[in-house]
Structures are given as structure tokens and as C-alpha cells.
Amino acid sequence: MTRKIFSFLLLIAVLFRPSLSLAGNFTGDVAIANNLYIQNKFQPAADAYESLIQKGVNNGYLYYNLGNTYIRLGKIGPAILNYIRAQKLIPRDENLQANLNFAIQQTHDKIPLPPQSTISTFFFWVDDLNLNENIKLALIVNLMFWLILAAWFYYRSDLLKLARNVSFVLLFIVISGTGIKMSLDSNSNTGVVLTKKTEVKSGLDLSNVTLFELHEGALVTITDRRQGWLEIKLNAKQKGWVPENTIGV
């Protein structure tokens, strides 16, 4: 029995081992990129940040710094795109919100971010936490539920019964919230115009009628993707098709 318990604990320890950094010690590279930025060498700084992202580093502050660098380079579109990427990872960062709003104000079209979905109104904490934080919250509530269940199992009392029911409902809500967050993140359909100007066509060909024009940094909602073209919409009336390479997702 002891051997089985030991094996089980060992399995947990192996599964919970600290994840090795896939990009090794990349903070040195970040420090170099930050220094380049401070020395007003914005293009080398942007290249250094992009290089880290290409290596697989996934960090909200990295996207934020890259967004800042693109602002300095006058590239509003890529800046907004990186701010939006950063927002998924560091949703509560006030500097990020300020810079994103600033960047949107610098655009020609000044299209605000799409409003929250209705379901996010009910699961109000979901947008304030990134996906990892949502999962950690679910793990904590899950552990709490099982601990309470164990306590109730051995020491039956009305208080523990109430705690069991409350923690079960809480667990259900938190897991639902995490599922919603996953769905929102994976089905994110906000795109940013990356070119100085793009013509929104009525069909999947440049010969089609130009319905309206969008400028760099404009935020759009992508509704379809076909043959190298994206269907975008601004609202119920303004929608059309643009070449895929003009929009960053």
C-alpha cells in the first residue's frame, strides 16, 4: 500500500514538475531589446522582440514592449495588433490599456474595441483574468471542493453540507467561466488592418466594387475566411471582403 501511495505521489510530482523554459534564459535577450529601445534604436529593438516571439516565447509584456516599439516606428497597425495579443495575457495592466487607447486614437478610423459579449457580463471576472489565471482559479476551487467534500464525508454537519453545496456550485461556475474564456480566446475574431489603406470589396476579387476604405490600425471583426480573402464587418451594415495579408489576427 505504501509503495502504491509513493508511486502515486511520484507521478504527481513528475506531472507537476516546473516547466522548463522552452526559450532558455531569454530575459537577457529582453534586456538587450529594452536597451536598444532606450537608445532609440527602434527597428533593431522590434527585430529583437520579434525574434523572441518567433522562438516561441509567449509573454504579455513582450507583446506590450513590441507594441510600444511599433508606435515609435509609426506602425500603428502592428502596434495595436501586439497590444491586443498582450491583452489576452495581461488583461489588468493599466499601461497596456492606456497605450492601446492612445494607439487607437492615432488611427485614421478611430474604431473602438468591440464590446464585451453578453456572456462575459454574467461571467464578469473572466475578462479580468487570463486563461492561465482562470485555470488556476478552477484548480484552487476544485481542490477546495474535494477538501470540503472529504471533510463532510468524515465529519457530517450542516455547515459542511452547506459548504459542500456552495463549493460545488462555485466549482461549476468557475469551470464554466474557464470554458467560456477558452472559447473566447480560441475563437477571437478581432483583426487589425496592417496596411496604410485597404479597400473593402463586395466580393472575393479586386475587380469587385469598393464598398469603403479602412486605414492602418482599424479594428475589424472577421466573420469568414475564403481563398485568401477575409470577410470583415464593422457593424450590421458595413461589411465586405479584404485580402488576408492586409489584416493581422
Added chain:
Amino acid sequence: MFTKHKLTLLVFLLWGSLTLPAFGDEIQVLATVDRNQITLEDSLQLSITIKGTQNTPPPELPSLPDFRVTSSGTSSSTQIINMQRSVSIIHNYRLIPMSTGEFKIGPARIRANNKVYSTQPINIVVRKATAPSQSGNRPVFLETTVSKKEAFMGEQLIYSFKLYYRVEAKNFDLNMPFGAAHFQKEELGKAKSYQSIVNGIQYHAQEVSVALFPIKPGKAEIPAATLELDIYHRTQNRTNRRGIFDQFFNDPFFNQTTRAEHKVLRSKPLTVNILPLPEKGKPVGFKNTIGEFNISASLGKNDLEVGDTTTLTITVTGKGNVRRVSFPGPDLRDSFKIYPDQPEYNQTVNGNQISGTKIFKYALVPLKSGTAELPVFTLPYFDPALRTYRQVETRSIKINVRPSSTQETLNLVQANPLDSAEAKPEIEILAEDILPLHTNLDDFRNIAPPLNSATATGFLSPAILFFVCAIFIRKQKRLTTDVAFYRSQKAYKNALKKLNSLTHSKNLDSKKFASELSEILREYIGDKLNMEGRAITAAEVEHKLKESDYQVNDVDVTRRLLEKFESLQYAPESSGNNRELLDESENLIKILEKNS
């Protein structure tokens, strides 16, 4: 061929045949009870079944002065057998006995089709419930207590009702009369819930207490309290072969089956001797204030001008019925104008003792200048603990009244719009820029993909740990309470231990060796099947093993081996090989253990 009209007609006729009353059916009425013998704690289910019709007014029940009758609903049924339709309706009543004895439930009358039908009478015996002291392990019982058997008028008594139960109980309906002719009642808050040990058995206890204040002297009776409740008895399916998960999921958490029983519990009436308050030493101004009190007085301003207002506050605190304390206003009519305020009363309950604070406020407006002394407020009361009258009073308060000022300086402050403008200067935005880079390198950690094996383990491991621990602990618990289970679990280990010791024992002849082996094998089987193994014969072993679903082949081998042992024991010359016999026995026990 069915046309649409024919089909509609057929459906209509079929529907009509089902909905029309069953003409020609004989109407039968029947009264049944679920039990004929009950105790005062039980309730009786009376069912009046009317067959042949469902359209009757409710039955007219006979007079039942010895029972409290409540309706517990009706149920109706319609059956169609061989195209013969029969209908019936059952009216259910719950009868709660009020006294012991033999009673007859007279015929109930049912009016149907302009006729009157009567049910047969039913005899019922109601006995006393078993006293709690006689059966300390009752699942539920109650008791009522009063804090004192003798008390003065107006003295606070605590009347407590306690319910003890060690099974699931719900739907409490408490009737707790307190003898309104003799007492005034004050609530002491919500019911308390706690665990209590009675005669070594742990019970859940619910306690309701009220404070009673006697209002007239003499013998006062607190009538019996009654509590109706439903108790739930857990039932478990005891089968010989249950998987480990069957046992686990049979836990109440996973919807164990329960049987409800309606109970009516009654307490015994209590008697309290109420003493009148002594006439000797009764102070002047005594207003039946009983308990233990303190009094204090304070004045808002001691130095004021004629025409100003100050507030005199008299605070009475103490144990007992502070609510009844009252004062006449201070006699200051010549020098002050007095505006009494509505007294404020705050009650607190500490333990089961009512305490309270009553605050009397008087707004005083001096009419003339000079130094005045406010009168002392006195509160005489009877202290039941000391059995004597006592008196508390406020300290005297002096007040200095100055003549009214002729000019009044208004210290009004007006908002200056210029000031506010200066206070909040408009900030001129000179330029806008982005906020700086994030340079704290500690924050630059790679965010791993959220869904990985660690996440899955994190979610699953608490559940797995819970189930593993639960199964383990349940098994340990069962080993301490279930002898059959304990014997079954330890059988194999014990048998191997004995076989091992037999291996090391020397100088055993074949007869003795066979006898020992036979005993070990029979003991093993006895432990497995929870029976006395030593005295069992080979034929009985075969029978019992077959009953317990062991494989026929293993059963045959067991019987043959036991017979072999017997023949070796009683043969004139032993011819067995001890080593072979030992191996054979060990292998058989292993096979039986594997298949058990």
C-alpha cells in the same frame, strides 16, 4: 380502408369510452389503516377507497375526538383490462392519537349516485410511547425543562425545548404552548443546534428556549409541547457479493435509499410554583420591576444660555424585563420647558438571560438664568436572587444657565465660486504619448500552454486521492465493525501463517500433519464464509462453497482434499507425503482466495 373521417370517429369513440363514467359498475367503499396498534408517538394512515366512481364528494368522516385528523391528499386511478374500465379514488387521512386506549374508527359515509355507502369500522389500540430512559438508543426523543420550579412573579424563567435525534429528521412542526394564563413570553432568539452525548450515544440536538415571566401567583402549569416530524431510516442493500464501487456509491452522498416515518413526540407538562412578591419592605414607587438593574443620567451641555436646548439622558440597564421600566418626566416645570422623547429599548440575550437597555431622553429648554440642580431619578426593584427589594438612583447634575445673548454671530460659510475655481485648475494637456516599456525582467516568464498534463493532473488528483482515501478508510472502518468482513479479509494471511509454521514444525507424523492441514483449510473456509470452521465436514464445506458461488471444480478439489485428510487421519497406516500435502493445501487456498 380508413378515411380521415372514420379515423376521427374511431378516436372520438375511444376517447368517449374512456372519459364517460363506468356505468353499471358497482360502487364499493373500503376503509383501511396502515397499522392497528400504534403508540402516542406514531401517526395512523387512514385510507378510504371508493371503487366504481371518482365523482363523489369527500367522505364524511365519523367523529374522532381522540385523534387529530389531517388530510394527506387523494389519489385516483383508472384501469382498462380486457376493455373493461374500472376507476377508483383513495382519500388519505393522517390520524394523530391524542390519548392512549382502545378506539373504534366508526364508519365513514360516502354519498354517490343518490345513495349513501358506509365503510366498515376499524379498531385501533394506542399505547404509551417507550420512555427515553428505558431505551437509551431511541433514534429521536425530546425533553422540556424549566429553569426553576419555584419563582417570584415577574422573575425570568427559561423554558427550554430540546429535540435529540440521531437519524435524518425533517419537516419539524413544533407546538410549544407556554401557559398564557400564567406567563408572559419573550423570545430568546433562534433555535440552537449542537451535538450532544446521551447515554454514550451521539445525538444532534436542537434547542428552542423562551423566557417566561409569571404574571400571577399560584401553581402554574406549562402544557406539554408536541413536535411532529418526519424521520428517515436509511436502508442498505445487503448482498454477499458487492463490488467495491457498489459499496462506495451506496453512501448517503450518492443517494442511499431512505424510508420516511411520521412521528409525533410529546413532552410532559411542567409545573411551576409562583410566589407573590413580599409585601414587607416594598418601596414607594415600586412598579413590579423585577430583576437586577443599574441607572445612570447624563446631560448634553451643562453650561448654556436661556433658550438653548440640552438633552437629559436616563439609561437603565440590567437583567430582567427592562422593557417595563418607566419614569415620570423630571419635575422642572418652573425653570425648564421639557420635551420628552420616545424611549428607546434594546434587548440583548446573553446565554439564556434577557438583558436590556432602555434610554429615556428629555430635551430641556431653560426658561430663566441661574444655577439649577436636576432631580435624582430613582428605580426601586425586586431582586429575586436576593429575595429583597433594592433601589438604584442617578447622581445629581448641576446646570448653569446664562442669560440669553442679545446679538448672535452667524458663522455661516458660503461657497466662493472663485475659490473653487482656484482649487481645481483645469489641466492643460500639452502632449500625449505612450507609457514606457515594461522593464521588470522577472515578469518576462514564458507562459506555458494552459492545457497540459499538469492541469489535468491538478483537476483529477484531488478526486482520485479522495476516492482512494475514502475506500481505504471505509475498509478500515468495516474491518472494525463487520466481523464477517474482518474474518474474510484476514483468512488468507492467517492460513499462510499457519501453513508456514507447520512447514517448520518437525517430528509430526502423517496423521498429525494431515489433521493440522485439515484444520487450517477448514478454518480458512470458515473465516471466508463467516462460520465455525473447525467443526465443519467435507460435505458441508462443499455445500457452503457452492452456495457462495465458488467454481464447481474448486469445490470438488476442496472436498476431495478434506476427505483425503480425513482418510489419512483415521487410516491404520499413514501413507501421505507431508510436503505434497502441504503444497496441495497451499495451492488450493491460493486458488480459493483468488476466486473469492
